[in-house]
Amino acid sequence: MKKFFSSALARGLLWQVIGFFIGAGLVTGIRALMGLTTTDTFFFTEPAWVLGALFGALSFLVGCGVMDDWIKWARGIDTHDNHEEHWHGWEKYINVSFDHKVIGIQYTMIALLLIAIGGTFAMIFRTELAASQLQFLTTDLKLFGQNGPQLYNTLMSLHGIVMIISILLGISGIINYAVPLLIGAADMSFPRLNAFSYWIAVPAAITLVSSLFLGGFDTGWTGYPPLSARAPVGMQMFFMGVFIAGWSSILGALNVVVTVLRMRAKGMTAFKMPIFVWAGLATSIIAMTATQFIGLAFQLVMFQRLLGMGFFDPTKGGNPVLFQHLFWFYSHPAVYVFILPGLGVISELLPVFVRKPLYGYRWIAMSSIGIALVGFVVWAHHMFTSSMNEYLRVPFMYSTLLVSVPTGVKFFSWVATLWKGKISTPTPMLFVLGAIVVFLMGGLSGPPHATVSTDLHLHDTYFVVGHFHDTIFGGFVFPFFAAIYYWFPKATGRRMNEFWGKVHFWLMTPSFFILTFGMMYVGLLGMRRRIADYDPALGIDTAHLILTIAGFAIFFSVLIFFINFFYSIKNGEKAEGNLWNSRSPEWQVPSPMSLHNYPTPIEVIGEPYDYGLKDSPYTRFVEAPKGKGKH
Amino acid sequence: MQHFVIVGILVIITTILTYLGLDVAGLAKQQHPIAASAQSVSIDQLWQWEMIVISFLFAVIFVPMMYSLVAFRQKKGEMKDGEHMEGNTSLEIAWTVIPLFLVVIFAYLGGWSLGEVRRVDPQALVINVKGQQFTWTFEYPEYGIITNELHLPADRQVVLKMTSIDVIHSFWVPEFRIKQDVVPGRITEYRVTPTLVGNYKVRCAELCGTSHAYMENAVIVNTQADYDAWIAEQAELAKLAAQTPEGQGRLLTVRNGCTGCHSLDGTPLTGPTWFNIFGKTEEMNDGSTLVIDEAYLIESILNPNAKIVAGFPSPSVMPAFVFSDEELANIIAYIKTLK
Incomplete structure (x- = not known):
């Protein structure tokens, strides 16, 4: 316990609380001097909460010590380039470390924590939806300053955004852990910036979830004004949380781009990079250049609420539809940020378990870049009914349908990779195969949204909800689990239980098909998104009951995963060698890997996926020239 | 070669079965529910074409994948690698260009369908x-x-x-x-x-x-x-209605959407029902009780947050309205008739 209270995490949290009270107190003091009201429903006034949240997050960063080296540099004090580890075991993960592997695991842990929170929210409102009428989130209920339907809206909105932040942190986790290993680097280009990107996500997540206790927000994760301009204080915590998390995304992506461009092993030309590195690069280019727009859009609404600037207020000459453009200019490319690393994991793991080269490697690599680029010009397909200029709908229909071409290339290449292989199906491979099928369902339910006229019916219904759960589960959740089962032995030297891994898969996959297909079905029949109650006349009560049961089955399968995960860290079967018989360099050294990864630098002398070709290694270790000291 | 023939046949069968399956679920020929407008004709037509293509594309990916899992499975104890195939440029070009054609066709059909939906009748x-x-x-x-x-x-x-x-x-x-x-x-x-x-x-x-x-x-x-x-x-x-105060009051309440939250038949919605409301004794959310009279109604219309009936959202979600004295009198006259 003492180790926890002296950790960077505990210090950061304490400083966040202090920072919050300084910020909130400052505003309250100024308001008192100006003769304005100083208290409100949630004790502090809204401006006090906002400045408090901002000060709190900044104080967290100072308090946890992630900026210590920078502060020393600014004062002219030198620090060691070689950061030594002071901690052992689990302590590493709650203290500031500059090791990309530790940071990757830190990201993964916070992503799993947020998945647990977001999933629990989903179970609460899924239970409410099991039958028409309000069951327990009734108008009589009073919790956190909200009645039942308001709480429903808050939980539904938080489920969306908590899962999204969880995905962003989850992909950072895999990329941070795997990319330097795959390219043979000792670490990321900017280890301190890397740690900073992780630690800034912690106060961001806290700020975001705090909105639940401050009246919540009832706008969905999209936060469209004018509704978001009227919502309770919780709305501001949502904006502020996402705003801060965006910094994590931008800075982390910058680091990945530089690392991939500058730190590859000798001989690793662009088309000899592992395919996951291509995916990580593509996703980072989007995250680095588009995230600013959601931050900006949210900041404008914050200013509209705090300072009365009428950006989106029609009575002051503002334009509510402008917000949607700004919002989706990030938030559509963002879904490619979520899925590209997942698709990269599929492409990376398939050859290992098929024992065959990745079919059409260059095409798959280019299709990631293609998806990333086309993804920038499709945003307005979220706005076909929004009252934007009507002629804009047709070009956005074309660009949206175009995304299916590079996505199709991936599918065809995966199938061709499977063809005539020697396929084995341990748990990671099961999740890869599940990902392909689920993502196929998501991909195929996409075009009816792209063609404008059919979308006029589907927009804002459960059909969309089913569609995007398919794409996100196929593009992120299944590959994320695959990646964890696959690289877990690399990180811990032990493997997760195979039997329970398979139970996890076989419980989750069929339930998930039922869930999303059912969502699409009720959506067509008239089930709208984001409603706490539905008209019994629609005749979808039974369908919803089945959906709820399927939802709980998924919840329990993930619970099995969690138990397996934490149990295996200490008690899993030992697996220190090349467990999957992979060609990738990180499996050529014992697990877990040491600080700075490879004992001697590696050099690329072959193709990454030449399975089935004798005597064609991908990499080899370069002997350190004798007589020279350590670096 | 034999593999390709089997897969080809299975793809055709799966395409048909998928489409029939969607049809049984009622999702193939039209979007649900029943179509009740002229605009839905071209929309449902496009939907049906899409479902045919989707059934085919599903089969084209799903069948060879499942077939490979069965036919090319690693036997127990086998440690051999698969065939060393790196790719085939003409095949890659084919499965880039053919979907591109499909995209152009469906974008064209989408444009056509949208045009039908937006067809303007000047006599509307x-x-x-x-x-x-x-x-x-x-x-x-x-x-x-x-x-x-x-x-x-x-x-x-x-x-x-x-x-x-x-x-x-x-x-x-x-x-x-x-x-x-x-x-x-x-x-x-x-x-x-x-x-x-x-x-x-x-x-x-x-x-x-x-x-x-x-x-x-x-x-x-x-x-x-x-x-x-x-x-x-x-x-x-x-x-x-325009000739009586109650009638004018009713028009005012409809025009301002009051009945969206206040029912006329006793059901509690977002706000208290108006049925039998006048003269009723209500408990407020601060614990006090009062009789609903003209003064209370006027105050509640002009400043909905002043006194809120127990059990309803606080602060109130109702906007503060601005009415003339005569309009207020008409609305109250109308509310009095709701017995």
Whole structure:
């Protein structure tokens, strides 16, 4: 316990609380001097909460010590380039470390924590939806300053955004852990910036979830004004949380781009990079250049609420539809940020378990870049009914349908990779195969949204909800689990239980098909998104009951995963060698890997996926020239 | 070669089975639910074509994948690698270019279908629509009729000129297939030609707050003759109502959407019901009790937050209204009649 209270995490949290009270107190003091009201429903006034949240997050960063080296540099004090580890075991993960592997695991842990929170929210409102009428989130209920339907809206909105932040942190986790290993680097280009990107996500997540206790927000994760301009204080915590998390995304992506461009092993030309590195690069280019727009859009609404600037207020000459453009200019490319690393994991793991080269490697690599680029010009397909200029709908229909071409290339290449292989199906491979099928369902339910006229019916219904759960589960959740089962032995030297891994898969996959297909079905029949109650006349009560049961089955399968995960860290079967018989360099050294990864630098002398070709290694270790000291 | 023949046959079978499966679920030939507008014809046609192509694409990926899993499975104890195939450029070009053609075809069909949906009839009947938290108000400008139920004649194009007084809503009648957002500060247009006589509901499709789920009003499609009779009756009622205080009060409450939250039949919605409200003794949320009288009603209309009945949202979600003294008297006269 003492180790926890002296950790960077505990210090950061304490400083966040202090920072919050300084910020909130400052505003309250100024308001008192100006003769304005100083208290409100949630004790502090809204401006006090906002400045408090901002000060709190900044104080967290100072308090946890992630900026210590920078502060020393600014004062002219030198620090060691070689950061030594002071901690052992689990302590590493709650203290500031500059090791990309530790940071990757830190990201993964916070992503799993947020998945647990977001999933629990989903179970609460899924239970409410099991039958028409309000069951327990009734108008009589009073919790956190909200009645039942308001709480429903808050939980539904938080489920969306908590899962999204969880995905962003989850992909950072895999990329941070795997990319330097795959390219043979000792670490990321900017280890301190890397740690900073992780630690800034912690106060961001806290700020975001705090909105639940401050009246919540009832706008969905999209936060469209004018509704978001009227919502309770919780709305501001949502904006502020996402705003801060965006910094994590931008800075982390910058680091990945530089690392991939500058730190590859000798001989690793662009088309000899592992395919996951291509995916990580593509996703980072989007995250680095588009995230600013959601931050900006949210900041404008914050200013509209705090300072009365009428950006989106029609009575002051503002334009509510402008917000949607700004919002989706990030938030559509963002879904490619979520899925590209997942698709990269599929492409990376398939050859290992098929024992065959990745079919059409260059095409798959280019299709990631293609998806990333086309993804920038499709945003307005979220706005076909929004009252934007009507002629804009047709070009956005074309660009949206175009995304299916590079996505199709991936599918065809995966199938061709499977063809005539020697396929084995341990748990990671099961999740890869599940990902392909689920993502196929998501991909195929996409075009009816792209063609404008059919979308006029589907927009804002459960059909969309089913569609995007398919794409996100196929593009992120299944590959994320695959990646964890696959690289877990690399990180811990032990493997997760195979039997329970398979139970996890076989419980989750069929339930998930039922869930999303059912969502699409009720959506067509008239089930709208984001409603706490539905008209019994629609005749979808039974369908919803089945959906709820399927939802709980998924919840329990993930619970099995969690138990397996934490149990295996200490008690899993030992697996220190090349467990999957992979060609990738990180499996050529014992697990877990040491600080700075490879004992001697590696050099690329072959193709990454030449399975089935004798005597064609991908990499080899370069002997350190004798007589020279350590670096 | 044998593998390709088997897979080819299985792809054809799976395509047909997938399409038939969707059809059994009722999802192949048209979007659900029943189609009740001229606009839904081209939409459902496009949907059916898409379902055929989707069934085929599903089979094209799914079948060879499953076939490989069975036919090319690693036997127990086998440690050999698979065949060393790196790729085939012509094949890659083929599966890039053929989908590209499909994209162009479907984009063209999508444009055609959208054109059909947006076809304008210059003789269309104009109705003004106002969305607000959490109800719809419909105004027939030619007859001075204001109502919360949308009555439409069959087989005639109607153009709804829609706006919102608060947040964004979305006008969606599932049977009409089309949806259009209703945005404050601008007027959006919804063109529809109802073809099937029946009772439907307009359901708000854009999250608009706490009672968003209940923002549903009746939409009644009648034959032209029945519609004309309804119009005549309503126009007469509107004329009569304008001559009495209660009648004017009722018009004011409909026009301002009061009944979206205050029911007339005793059901508690977002706000207290108006049925039998006058003279009733109510408990307030601060624990005090009072008798609902004229002073209380006036105060509650002008400043909804002053005294809130126990069990209802605090702070109130009702906007503060501005009425003249005469208008307030008319509204109260109307509320008094609700017994």
